[in-house]
Amino acid sequence: MNREAVTKEKICTAPKSKTGMPIMHCPGCHYGIIIRVICEVIDEMGIEGDVVGLTSVSCSGPWAYSFYFDSALCPHGRSPAMGTAIKRIHPDAIVFTVQGDGDLGAIGLGCFMNALLRAEKLTTILLNNGTYGMTGGQMSPTTLLGMRTTTTSEGRDYRVTGFPLHAAELVASMKGVAYSARCTVHTPANFQKAKRAVRTAFQKQIDGVGYSFVEFLSACPPIWGVSPVEALKFISEKMMAEYPLGEFKNVDSIL
Amino acid sequence: MVKGEISINEALCKGCGLCVYHCSRGCITLSAEKLSPSGMPLASFINAEKCTACCVCAWLCPDFAIEVYKYTDVS
Ligand code: SF4
Ligand code: SF4
Numbered sequence: 001m002n003r004e005a006v007t008k009e010k011i012c013t014a015p016k017s018k019t020g021m022p023i024m025h026c027p028g029c030h031y032g033i034i035i036r037v038i039c040e041v042i043d044e045m046g047i048e049g050d051v052v053g054l055t056s057v058s059c060s061g062p063w064a065y066s067f068y069f070d071s072a073l074c075p076h077g078r079s080p081a082m083g084t085a086i087k088r089i090h091p092d093a094i095v096f097t098v099q100g101d102g103d104l105g106a107i108g109l110g111c112f113m114n115a116l117l118r119a120e121k122l123t124t125i126l127l128n129n130g131t132y133g134m135t136g137g138q139m140s141p142t143t144l145l146g147m148r149t150t151t152t153s154e155g156r157d158y159r160v161t162g163f164p165l166h167a168a169e170l171v172a173s174m175k176g177v178a179y180s181a182r183c184t185v186h187t188p189a190n191f192q193k194a195k196r197a198v199r200t201a202f203q204k205q206i207d208g209v210g211y212s213f214v215e216f217l218s219a220c221p222p223i224w225g226v227s228p229v230e231a232l233k234f235i236s237e238k239m240m241a242e243y244p245l246g247e248f249k250n251v252d253s254i255l
Numbered sequence: 256m257v258k259g260e261i262s263i264n265e266a267l268c269k270g271c272g273l274c275v276y277h278c279s280r281g282c283i284t285l286s287a288e289k290l291s292p293s294g295m296p297l298a299s300f301i302n303a304e305k306c307t308a309c310c311v312c313a314w315l316c317p318d319f320a321i322e323v324y325k326y327t328d329v330s
Contacts, residue, residue: 008259012310012323023318027295028271032317188277188311221271228271 028228077108119176
C-alpha cells in the first residue's frame with residue numbers, strides 16, 4: 001500500500017485547553033494522563049471560558065502552566081479557601097482545585113473539611129499516589145499499611161503512624177457533598193470512567209447542587225521503586241485493594 | 256485492513272513504555288538505539304499494518320507525545 005496516497009484525518013491529539021508546555025513529571029507518572037482527562041472534559045463541555053483551575057503545593061503545582069484557561073497556584077493546602085473566595089465573587093465561574101494527598105490530607109485537611117461543611121459549590125480533584133513525591137518519598141496520609149517510604153523504612157505501621165486516609169468515603173459522608181468518586185487511569189476503560197466522573201463532578205457544580213469530589217489513584221513509579229508498567233500492577237493489586245473504585249455519593253439535592 | 260497510524264513526538268516522549276504495554280496490537284516498541292534529545296529511549300511505531308487507530312496509546316501517554324490519524328480513503 002502506498003502510504004503517501006491515503007487521506008488521513010487526525011482523530012486524537014492534545015486537548016485544546018492544554019497548553020503546549022511539556023509535562024514536567026517523571027517518566028510513567030500518571031499526572032499527565034489526569035491532565036488529559038480534565039482538559040478533554042473541559043473541551044467537551046465547552047466551559048474553558050468559565051473554568052478556574054487551582055493547583056496546589058505538590059507535584060501538580062506546575063499544572064497551572066499546562067492549563068489553557070484561568071488558573072493559579074495556591075498556598076499549601078489552601079486551594080479550597082482560595083476557591084471559596086473566587087466562587088463567592090464570581091458565582092458563575094466553575095472552580096476546581098487539584099490537590100495531592102499530602103496537600104489535601106495533611107496540611108490542608110482542616111481547610112478542606114471546612115469547605116465541605118460549608119457546602120461550597122466547588123470541585124476538588126485529589127491525586128492519591130500514597131507518598132510525598134515532590135520532596136523525595138516521605139509517608140503521606142494515604143500511604144498503604146506496610147508500604148516503605150523514607151520515613152517508614154520498615155513499612156507503615158498503624159501503631160506508630162496510623163491508618164491510611166480514605167478520602168472519597170469520608171467526603172461522601174458529609175452533608176454538603178453532591179458527588180464523590182474514586183477512579184484510576186491505569187487502563188483504557190478506567191480512563192473513560194474517570195472522564196465520566198470528572199464530567200459529573202463539574203455538572204454538579206454547574207447545577208449548584210453542592211461540593212463534588214473525584215479521587216484519582218495515580219502511579220509514582222520512581223518513589224514506589226517500580227517500572228511504569230509494574231506500577232500499573234501495583235495500582236490494581238495493592239492500591240485498589242485498600243482503596244476501592246466507584247461512586248460513593250451521587251445526589252441531586254443535598255437537603 | 257490498515258485503519259490508521261500514529262506519530263510520536265520525539266521531543267516529548269520520555270520512554271516510559273506505557274504505550275507499548277497498552278497497545279493490544281503490538282504496534283509500538285521502545286528502541287534502545289534511538290534516544291530522545293534528553294537521553295530517554297524513544298517509542299517507535301512498528302507493525303503499522305496492524306494499527307486500528309483506537310487512540311488508546313494517545314489517551315494513556317502521560318506526555319502528550321502521540322497523535323493518532325485515521326485513514327479516510329484507502330484506495
Ligand atoms: S507513553 Fe508516551 S512518553 Fe511513554 S514511551 Fe509511549 S510515547 Fe513515550
Ligand atoms: S492507535 Fe491503537 S492500535 Fe494504533 S498504535 Fe495506538 S494503541 Fe495501537
